[in-house]
Amino acid sequence: MTDETQNAAKLIVVYGRVSTSNQENEGTIETQLSAVREFAQKNNYTIVQEYLDDGWSGDSIVRPALDQLRMDAKKKIWEGVLMYDPDRLARRYSYQELVMDELREAGIEVIFVTVSAPKNSEDKILHGVRGLFAEYERAKITERFRLGKIRKVKEGHVLTTEAPYGYTYIRKQEGKHGYYEINPTEAKIVKMIFSWVANDGLTIRKVVRKLQELAIKPQRSKRGVWSTSTLTTLLRNKAYIGEAHWGSSYSVVPEKPLKVQQYKKIKKTSRRMKPEEEWIASKIPVPVIIDRELFSRVREQLKTNFALCDRNKKNQYLLAGKIKCICGRTRGGEGPQHGKHLYYRCNDRNYSFPLSPTCAQKGINARITDKLVWDKIAGLMSSPELLAKQVERWMSTKRAKAKSSFGDIAIVEKEISKLKDQEERYNKAYGAALFTIEKLKEYTDPIRARMAALESQIIKAGQEADRINVDLLPTKTETKIFTREAGKALKNLNFETRRAIVLNTVEKVVGTQQQLQVSGYIPLTLNHVEYKTSYRYCWASQRR
Ligand SMILES: [Zn+2]
Structure with a gap:
């Protein structure tokens, strides 16, 4: 190798990805990129293009920038792809391998800042072991995290800082767990809403209108108005009768997505309820706002409202089907x-x-x-x-x-x-x-x-x-x-x-x-x- 070839800058592209939920651990896309750029400079690489998937989960390899990169790789304009670590490609080792193999076949070198990419078959085995190990570690951490959460709930911790409407979350102080305290103003409104439904037979839509008239706003809402779904959740929240639950639902990939999208930043956007016996009742006593009798009357009223709702009523159409x-x-x-x-x-x-x-x-x-x-x-x-x-x-x-x-x-x-x-x-x-x-x-x-x-x-x-x-x-x-x-x-x-x-x-x-x-x-x-x-x-x- 002559000095000349050693000094000729290698033409490379950069790939970067961070997921929205993991930015704390992964850093922002900027911190990732600055490490990558510094590495490129040190090794005399010339970055010709940057492909970035900002806010994309590594669960899937279907991502717009990565797809573009894989397509462009076939044109063989540049010689290598530089990224921070193999995890940028995908979380799963098999997916990482799939993309890396494809790039290698196109004659593109894959370079990582944190580890050296496998150059021969021994390297590849080593890399594979490392990848599998990382995957195992991640699974272990996830599981440990989950078990830790369950333990915390059982010990009486409140796992979320967002208190339901009607309560205020009091942060943990020395020797004392965080807990929910009644928010008097909001609790009064909760009582009012329950009474409107149970005693006055108001539908949820009417409750929304009434709250609007009274200029009562929900805790967090982009539109600043109550939605029927927020109210439905509120009227079913057992926290008001002193039963706080954790782990009643889990996230899933939606079965019938509202929109057909080619690319999805997060796959599991739907939530599904777990059977009630799998819920973990928090031991922290949530202060009662609504008595059980009123709570169950609201439940009945909601059922009746549903049955009587115009939209759910069977209308008679003489010519249906004809x-x-x-x-x-x-x-x-x-x-x-x-x-x-x-x-x-x-x-x-x-x-x-x-x-x-x-x-x-x-x-x-x-x-x-x-x-x-x-x-x-x-x-x-x-x-x-x-x-x-x-x-x-x-x-x-x-x-x-x-x-x-x-x-x-x-x-x-x-x-x-x-x-x-x-x-x-x-x-x-x-x-x-x-x-x-x-x-x-x-x-x-x-x-x-x-x-x-x-x-x-x-x-x-x-x-x-x-x-x-x-x-x-x-x-x-x-x-x-x-x-x-x-x-x-x-x-x-x-x-x-x-x-x-x-x-x-x-x-x-x-x-x-x-x-x-x-x-x-x-x-x-x-x-x-x-x-x-x-x-x-x-x-x-x-x-x-
Ligand atoms: Zn028509």
């Missing part, structure tokens, strides 16, 4: 949320979430629609003229259709149900955030197209079959009797009966706020209409 939007999606009944009306709204926005919906159609007032459609059906079934007109119309369309043969309906129906299952599976997978909305559309659009084709095949086949039985159509007298009986029977029916009739007669309702198109069949064998013939009449009507 009504569609002109965009092709189904419309779903949606209870009153900001007003008192019920609506049938296009389900497109549910499918499109979290993206904005592609269908701009408005919701249709459910009560008005139900009445329009019902009046139409009842009117049609009880008027011999209208019914005769529909029969005539139906017959002429049918005659115009050319004769053709169709496959076995049962087979086609089977295939449709298979396709439905398939679509359902994709929807579920999308719900579980396994892929994006674009992918969902890509998967389900061909399925839906196929289903539509098969469905129209069935309808055509049905028309074909009916055509053969033209001579078995009911006579004018039969139609007259049917409509007369129907006219009597269709009056003053309860919701369930009307719903049953709709399910039997309506094939679909397609509509916008301006226009509804109803199509369906009237079987002349309705149980409550005493009429015996087994043929169906197809009808379609339009109205504003």
